[in-house]
Amino acid sequence: MAAAAPGVNPLRGVKAAIIDLDGTMLHTMPDFQxxxxxxxxxxxxxxxxxxxxxxxxGKGSEHLIRSVLAVYAGAAEVEQRFPAAMKAYQxxxxxxxxxxxxxxxxxxxxxxxxxxxxxRLACVTNKPVSFARPLLEQxxxxxxxxxxxxxxxxxxxxxxxxxxxxVCRDFALDPAQVVAIGDSSNDAQAARAAGCPVLTVPYxxxxxxxxxxxxxxxxxxxxLHAADLIRLHNQIAN
Numbered sequence: 001m002a003a004a005a006p007g008v009n010p011l012r013g014v015k016a017a018i019i020d021l022d023g024t025m026l027h028t029m030p031d032f033q034x035x036x037x038x039x040x041x042x043x044x045x046x047x048x049x050x051x052x053x054x055x056x057x058g059k060g061s062e063h064l065i066r067s068v069l070a071v072y073a074g075a076a077e078v079e080q081r082f083p084a085a086m087k088a089y090q091x092x093x094x095x096x097x098x099x100x101x102x103x104x105x106x107x108x109x110x111x112x113x114x115x116x117x118x119x120r121l122a123c124v125t126n127k128p129v130s131f132a133r134p135l136l137e138q139x140x141x142x143x144x145x146x147x148x149x150x151x152x153x154x155x156x157x158x159x160x161x162x163x164x165x166x167v168c169r170d171f172a173l174d175p176a177q178v179v180a181i182g183d184s185s186n187d188a189q190a191a192r193a194a195g196c197p198v199l200t201v202p203y204x205x206x207x208x209x210x211x212x213x214x215x216x217x218x219x220x221x222x223x224l225h226a227a228d229l230i231r232l233h234n235q236i237a238n
Contacts, residue, residue, distance in 0.1 A: 010197035010217040011179060011233035016171050017114055017226075018164055018196070019145075020182035021125035021132055022057065023204025025107045025223070026139060030100035032057055035093035036068055042088050043081070045072055055208045058184050060126040060151040065089050090128075097131055098138040104203060110223025111144045117231045122167040126151035126158055126186065146170075158186040161194035168194070181226055188214045199226050 022028045029050055037047040048068065056067035065086050069078040114121060121144050125132050129150025136142040147170050149163045156162040168175050175195035180187055183204020191198035192215060200216040201223075211219060220226040 009233055010176075011230050013177055014119065014179045014197065014230055014234065016120040016122065016167070016173055016178045017230075018122045018124050018167050018178060018180045018191075019111075019223070020180075020184075020187050020204075021123055021127055021135070023183035023206075024181060024187075024201055025104060025123075025141065026101045026135070027104060028101040028135075029054060029057070029205065031093065031096060031098065032064075034096050034100055035089055036064075038092040039065075039085060039088040040068070043085070054205050057205045058126060058186055058207060060157050061089070061128055061131075062086070093131060098135045101135065101139070103139060104201075104222070106222035106224035108140070110225075110227050111141070113224055113227035114230070115144065117227060117234070119230070120171055121145050122147035122149070122170070124149045124158065124163045124167060124180075128152045159189035159193070161190050164190050164194040164196055168196070179226075179230065181220070181223065183211070185209065185214045188216045191216075199229070201226075 019025060032053050033050050036053060040047055048071065056064050066078055066082060069081050069085055073081065111121065123136065123145045127150055129148065129152060132150045133148060147167055149166065151157040154162055154166060164180060168178050171178065178196050180191035180196045180198045183201050184206040188198050188200060198216045199218050199220050200211050200214055202211045202219055206214065218229065220229060
């Protein structure tokens with residue numbers, strides 16, 4: 001789907017929102033760093049910095065662990081080490097899941113406002129659902145979402161449009177009625193391919209790239225800003 005034509009309101013008639021998790025609702029990078037570096041320590045490898053890990057996060061756990069191993073080894077050795085490394089990473093992540101993560105500003109207020117405006121809510125993340133569900137529960141966010149899909153819930157993950165299209169089917173809504181809100185090009189590309197409008201936040205993990213270079217329908221400072229923008233556009237449309 002191309003960007004909306006001049007004069008067309010992409011947020012008009014929005015009735016639901018699909019919200020990303022890591023880098024959008026929660027600052028989870030400290031959890032990633034602790035789990036990854038504990039995994040590396042098991043195999044005698046040197047730890048990685050947050051700056052290094054930030055460039056690897058966002059495309060699912062398999063991509064993350066392969067990217068981590070690629071710092072130390074060639075492609076063949078990465079594949080050889082991958083099963084044990086993945087198992088160790090999952091064990092360590094589950095041990096500390098959420099302990100070092102914090103809510104971004106106005107997340108709860110934004111979710112409250114979105115629901116107050118009558119929007120149905122789904123969370124779609126590339127994080128495994130076994131990590132995502134307890135994390136949302138721990139941070140008091142689980143009750144906001146009717147639907148949760150992790151990176152291993154469906155046959156494809158973002159930037160493929162399948163998870164977003166599945167939410168649209170779950171809600172019995174046209175993609176044009178479902179806005180995606182995220183922090184990276186993965187979210188924007190998935191939304192464009194699905195035919196959903198998309199808003200992006202500037203503070204998350206976008207593979208080291210500026211969010212201003214990402215094709216979206218607007219950059220919002222917080223989820224509360226997103227809720228206010230959606231409400232305003234719907235009022236104008238009506």
